[in-house]
Amino acid sequence: MRYKLTIEYDGTNLLGWQRQTDGMSVQQYLEEILDKLNGTHTEIVSAGRTDAGVHALAQVVHIDLNRPMELWKIKEAFNGNLLAQEAPVSVLEVEAVDDSFSARFSAKKRGYIYRILNRRAPSPLLKNRVWWVPYPLDIEKMREGASFLIGHHDFTSFRASACQAKSPIKTLDKIEIEQQGEEIIFQVEARSFLHHQVRNMVGTLKLVGEGRIPPIKIKEILDAKNRKAAGPTAPAGGLYLSKVEY
């Protein structure tokens, strides 16, 4: 019996999605509960292997249960257990799915949000929730720079050295940049991303926003196919896995 779970988490004190030996991950929290339900160990697969510090508004995983369970009971079993452990993880939704469904391989589109707080004073209430940038950023210039990233490209310049993807070629469907109050919000969508791709794109576009490099430089960085050509990786705390489409 296969089920699709939609998950929220605060990544601040987590080592990310993937199980690690030196601290708690979302995968370990969920697998320990699933193991209790099944009486045996199974690995849980997610749509996105988010890094330490990265949040999720709607991560998706699938689980297999030995015996059918009502959807609300699955949700309560997970959330009751997660709350008791004070885990920064919550199950938002449970749906029954076909055995052929894979949270990872069936995903047609992944969406991320990146939040920059662009004001002089830091925000204690948004600590670990945004990237605090205390000098003004030019949104129009960032949009112009971002436009070169849309489409089918070799994203080597925006790929972490640890990235395990077979190919650096990806299709970026959307990168929208909006001002919302004191925040600058990036909305990014693709079928899939390279490791650190969103954070490396945001970190480089921020240089454009500061006026340190012109928008056209983004095209040159892309063409260079060299990680060293691009800017730094934006901090994890501003990134949210916001949707997965199937």
Next chain:
Amino acid sequence: MRYKLTIEYDGTNLLGWQRQTDGMSVQQYLEEILDKLNGTHTEIVSAGRTDAGVHALAQVVHIDLNRPMELWKIKEAFNGNLLAQEAPVSVLEVEAVDDSFSARFSAKKRGYIYRILNRRAPSPLLKNRVWWVPYPLDIEKMREGASFLIGHHDFTSFRASACQAKSPIKTLDKIEIEQQGEEIIFQVEARSFLHHQVRNMVGTLKLVGEGRIPPIKIKEILDAKNRKAAGPTAPAGGLYLSKVEY
């Protein structure tokens, strides 16, 4: 030289506004920095003495400096020091004011926001930021109940036993309740409030929203002039001091 400071803080790990012997308060963080600037100790007065766990989007305080300083330098001096200590406090704005200005006594209106997260699943990202109520609340009924609180009343039923105000009679100017996505937001305004008044009103209106008491019961509770007649105090983490008008 008197200055008005607007302050944001995350109250989660603070013992509240007021200086305590057993942990950090907003007052202590700010006074320690002011003492360094002046070379002598002065007490700082705020518009609202928020409790432990309560947040501020725009608390107001006034300070006196021995010698004039540029406004941006005051802001940087406080924020540099607060950031270095990893204090959950930030100075948003600094203005020069007349010596007769008092953050506390000159205030004409105080505004609070109370956030309820009204959905089945808990939210790790909103932990300590909202009151999580997992069963449906009827907003229309809460609005009807709230309408009895507007105006000039004896608020004894909504007053903490520790309240030091001389009189329990206050004028409530506004209590608006809005649905915003999965949240129910209370906006409350008055010249001043009794201790725990907002949290006691929200805790009681939540009983109306659940259907446990009818809206008209709010009028009876008010008339009873007895704290025991009202509902429980809503949790601190959902409350934000949001504005002070002078």
